[in-house]
Amino acid sequence: MAVRRMITLDGNEATASVAHRTNEVIAIYPITPSSNMGEFADEWSAQGKRNIWGIVPLVQEMQSEAGAAGAVHGALQAGALTTTFTASQGLLLMIPNMCKIAGELTSYCMHVSARTVATHALSIFGDHSDVMACRQTGFAMLSSGSVQEAHDFALIGQAATLRSRVPLLHFFDGFRTSHEVSKIEELTDDDLRALLPDELIAAHRARCLTPDNPVLRGTAQNPDVFFQSREACNPYYLACAELVRAEMDRFAAVTGRHYHLFDYYGDPEADRVVIIMGSAGDTAEEYVDWARARGDKVGLVRVRLYRPFSIKDFVQALPVTVKSIAVLDRCKEPGAPGDPLYLDVIAALREADEAGTSRFVHCPKVVGGRYGLSSKEFTPAMLKAVYDELAQDEPRNHFTVGILDDVTRLSLPFDLELDIEPDDVKRAVFFGLGADGTVGANKNSIKIIAEETDNWGQGYFVYDSKKAGAVTISHLRFGPRRIRSPYLIKRANFVACHQWVFLDKYDMLAYAAPGGTFLLNSPYGPDRVWDELPREVQEQIIEKQLHLYVIDAYEVARSTGMGVRINTIMQTCFFAISGVLPRAAAIAEIKKAIEKTYGKKGDIVVQKNYEAVDTTLANLYEVAVPAAATATRTRPPIVSDRAPELVRNVTAVMMANKGDLLPVSAFPVDGTWPTATTQWEKRNIALEIPVWDPTICIQCNKCAIICPHAAIRPKIYEPDRLVGAPATFQSTDYKGPELKGMKYTIQVAPEDCTGCTLCAVICPAKDKANPKHKALNMAPQMPLRESERANYEFFLALPDPDRSAIKVDVKGSQFFRPLFEYSGACAGCGETPYIKLLTQLFGDRALIANATGCSSIYGANLPTTPYARDANGRGPAWNNSLFEDNAEFGFGYRLAIDTQLDQARHLLGHLAAQIGENLVHELLEADQSSEAGIAAQRERVAALRAQLQSLDSLEARRLAGLADYLVKKSVWIVGGDGWAYDIGFGGLDHVIAQGRDVNLLVLDTEVYSNTGGQASKATPLGAAAKFAMAGKSQPKKDLGMLAMAYGNVYVARVAIGARDAQTVRAFQEADSYPGPSLVIAYCHCIAHGFDLAQGCEQQRLAVDSGYWPLYRFDPRRIAAGESPLKLDSAPPKLPLTQYVRNETRYRMVEQANPEHFRHLMEAAQREVTNRFAVYEHLAKLTVPVKTVGEPSGSEN
């Protein structure tokens, strides 16, 4: 048998490794948590890695999963071994093609990291709701339950489909398996070849479409024959399970790992059996061992081949002694008699019974239960609850486990404290920040331990729902046996806190096992640190007799030139203290890993890391723990006690990482949440915040308009409002001529600011004697926190100015209250300033449809909601439908508003006599083109309501219900370039072609930002992105030009960091334009690879180089005899290179291949020059005011 390597990797990579080596065409589209599989495949192909037949597979990104499925179908028909990777909504989009592929009996194995399908909410996490939605497609379904199995089943699946012709969906649990890092035995190319003999490939090819032997598929059939011909495939389905079993046997012969269609594990004479699928099977095995050691007669059946469901094999897998069975489903099918696997088991047992093939001593009771939705933890304690329930005389059916259901009382209680993990498994939990590199270091540590020792290793990583200041929690296990614990660690021998501030936020030591070690990155040395700990932490250290170690990792990082990256330092500490490896050997391994990671990229980085490793040990101290807690300081409350009840009772629990404890009754029944709750989440993530110098400020409000988090705000107010102001509250005379005598303040929200510095960088006001000093200067947050908190509170209580009195421009717009605040977007985000501006200008009458992506995540990822309400309680109403349908979704809003407005107007006409002709006339003819006009209309509607109250008629009551529609509503359809240019383009195109009044805002980051920077059709020529690694070779799609082609669509291209005034005008015009409007907004992004503090400068360079011309195409200008297109930026005055060379996405192309990059840049420069010329030409073009097709009068 061939020598196989032991490797550590995650389930996605393990799967892709086999898929890439056994296919020729891979058509993909990014979707969490499957994206990495496509990325791996693309990288390997870009590196020239070959499959087992010596071919470099073609990897092609498509515009949607539907597109990927289409391409897959075509590639299969034309004879290529083809695969794809997907999940969740993506998988659902593939269903129509899957039915075709199966109907055509096509050999095809696809890989799915199973993920929750969005219902009342979106979830990126794992369960089986997506794969269960594919039951009707005719695909075989093969379920793997660990990283090793995902690797193995990827091969078994490919071999089986080639044998059986039944296409196969191989799936494993999203995140729990797809993202778990584990040590596995790697399949060699020879292993792969052993299961994929040439004759199978040849048979697949022989079925392909070729003009040399033409056939036709895809006929349309009629009632006479469809049914029969649909049944013609039956023999293949009947044979399929047997062929899969044969492949499993063949696989066993090659590798020694023997899987079965249904794997039984446990007591051969078990009386209680659980039926389960996916990673939970590992947990169940671990539990069964533990329970059997205690004398329980228990067992479990792991379902491997779920479709075709072999009743014979299933029944044979069960012990004849079984008395009760619990079938556990990881999905929910509301309204069904039971969840799918349960129904299958019931049907199977009944059929077997009727056929006389069941061999049971007693007819077993069967109950169904639901667990693990959206990666909900599934632990041995929960299994114990299930087995205990099975021991009851009348075990509960249709239960849930893992939650507390206090509404329908379906949940089984379980013991939160039960922990069955053996002592020889070492467990470590690390709390870090995304930015400090903790997860990367831990992945590296697992590799070192698992690959350099006989230990097995496992790593799982819990990420934040916020992008700025994101917290990561790493769970690492090491032990002498394969680790079968796909759940989070409860009792860790080692707990590390990589950020001092976490002490006040999280109960980290709840994870610590007695006698364990606590490593703390502390600005305080071993002599002082104890006194700085909150009391709860001191008490736990004493009570659990923990060993406390400290290191000032940031100081070590600073002194060794590592900046804020403390990953290597904390990793060194872990190895030094934990003793998993001898210290010297561990250090050598860390250095080897550093060399491996950075060696090719540059020696300097390697040297700096080495230096950090060497300096670390001298700065690591054990702290003598006193006998008693001494601190008087306790952890501050999670939220203010003034927060609304829901925030205090529900949101705050989620914020404390204890959301698992919330019962069902805590939640809305339909996914409806209140807005304006981010204000209660004081994250304090900025190290430095801006400090305002009113003596220098020119009151331009540019700081406020660019702030991504609405954390710096201006206000004007009457001087007498200053009474009672905190001593440090700053104020100055307002400089505008229009509101003389008013006071003016710029105020920072110290606890909400992310410290991105965009405001201070954009600030144009400099001290003439010392231009280094501006009107805004960054200063450490800690010393300012208390005083600025009080100042901000006072500031918020000052009344917002009358909207009608404000001139709406850059400056004026910022006096409008932002109704989008403190979102979880990245520090320095280039998207959120636009959204915030939208809410300032139209938020009190806006409905927002938001495509899935960054903006839906920072816009609505719990625990808190950033969309807010004004003093009158008005604010944006927001929803996210899907990724692909956002334009249509928002268009639906418009249809509903228009019909309700029509009805209101109609009723007004009917009731005019009773309401009063004047009021009705004013309501119907109101000019709502200004803030004053809107305010007046609101007053009229209030008057109308008062009138209607006195009228007792059906029509009056109906009008009362519709009256608010008489105030103009602004529909905004918001999403990223992935939506607008790719997956949603068809819908976008249709919607703008309809003429209705909708506004589409495209936040163009030029890549799929939320899923990690995959290329879209908005990606510019020459830039690297995932799936365009060598630099995109095709120019960016000109979405604006496509929209302009309709002639009646308002189109603007804006860059708020470059020309904010043009952006504000474009937004106003888009809103006022009575038809469809499309605003394409340049958004700098972390996926561009530069310090976002320079975001505005990059935007300026984008505009000045002509790369991003600013324009407004307003069809209303045609009537005035003008060209509808107005260019708002000058011809290119800088070479394109001056813009692109600041960004890693371009530089990396150059660094990889300078020659190729030069050619790309020449093409890109030509593209810029030519496009600008076209725009200039169009801007000079006028069209006849009266156009062909208008009534000429002659027909009368």
Place this chain on the structure above:
Amino acid sequence: MDLSTSYLGLKLANPLLVGSSPLVDEMDTVQRLAEAGIGGIVMHSIFEEQITREQLGTIMDMELHAESFAEALSYFPHPEEYRLGPEKYLEQIRKVKETTGLPVIGSLNGVTPAGWLDYAKQVEQAGADALELNVYYLPTQVWETGDEVEKRTLDIVKTVRAAVKLPLAVKLSPFFSSIPNLAQRLETAGAGALVIFNRFFQPDIDIEALEPKVHLELSTSDELLLRLRWLAILHGQIKCDLAVTGGVHTAHDAIKALMAGASAVQLVSVLLAKGPEQVKVIRDVMRTWFEEHEYESMEQVIGSMSLQRSPNSQTFTRANYQRLLAGWRP
């Protein structure tokens, strides 16, 4: 006339070199320079600081946001051949050498002793015929003495000298208190040639934005005068070769520099402004001038107007300068 000279022990077909600049980054420009008859090529400098910053910066840009968010464990592809070191540069030395067959002089601006050392070795291994040390350094601290600045320069030369066998040229700035003394010590430290003088970036000020402004202007022939003086002073006092850089735009400029004592004449601004083909113009005019004036060899020309040989050597001294100024009226 045979224009060939010897510089740093290298045989040059004529004394014209392309000076350290981006001109040689592109192979087609290199080709054009060779066709126009350039005598040798000085490569663009490796800037250690830039490489360091690029390495750290790029890795930071790529890694800072990685492994932070469940949906995006990274934001960039990971091409295998991605390099952040000087490989590109070294590859270019190889290519230039291979394509043109001309003498190729590497150029290096280091920051740390290790940087100077490592990159010098790499330039040597890449096949350069000589190495120009671009000791571009700007003292800005009040505590740093002139002695220390000079020592820095000398230490770099000694360090590199001990590590590589290549002939070394040292490119100097004019801002030393006693250039002849320093020149002699550099020679002792192992310099085979001195390149006179580096042109610094001169930042401008944007008076509207109150920002310093990066400013790069091409040289003019006026700047040659400073160089002529110091070439003339140094020539003959020290044994090592001299080269001029900065201000040579015409054949006459080149002739003056050669007469003042330069064995090699580096051209940059004129080539940037007029294209690589200008090499041929300068060379041909120069040759014609020499022939018309019946010069027989370059040995006859080089240093003929140095301080030691010039008929009116006070012209190169400060006294003369004062007299000139006194006689100048607006």
